[in-house]
Amino acid sequence: MHDTATYHATLMRRLQQLDSRLHAIEAELDSPRPSDWEEAAVEREGDEVLERLGQAGEAEIARIRAALDRIRKGRYGICTQCEEQISVERLEVLPETPLCRRCAAQNS
Numbered sequence: 001m002h003d004t005a006t007y008h009a010t011l012m013r014r015l016q017q018l019d020s021r022l023h024a025i026e027a028e029l030d031s032p033r034p035s036d037w038e039e040a041a042v043e044r045e046g047d048e049v050l051e052r053l054g055q056a057g058e059a060e061i062a063r064i065r066a067a068l069d070r071i072r073k074g075r076y077g078i079c080t081q082c083e084e085q086i087s088v089e090r091l092e093v094l095p096e097t098p099l100c101r102r103c104a105a106q107n108s
Helices: 004-032 037-074 087-091 101-107
Strands: none
Touching: 037 087
16 A cells, blocks of 8 residues: 555645636736737747647646545545556656656557
């Protein structure tokens, strides 16, 4: 069994970081647009990058919330596919992962 308190704290910190980042992205995307065509084109490219970053952040938030739910249910650190223990080394790198290394490799 894994020390879920440590992972819970790590996941909560990351959730707060992502929340702050997403609010900053939203503020930037909502900012006034320049009237110059060249500047507007460059800014549009930047907006596309920000939108992709925002989508990636939202996906990570969903994975973190699912991991927090597994902690609440006493299922954290157990692969959702094969139900084997996820290695501590893997959880330290990817604390939100629902899959062990073997199942993750099979799904890629």
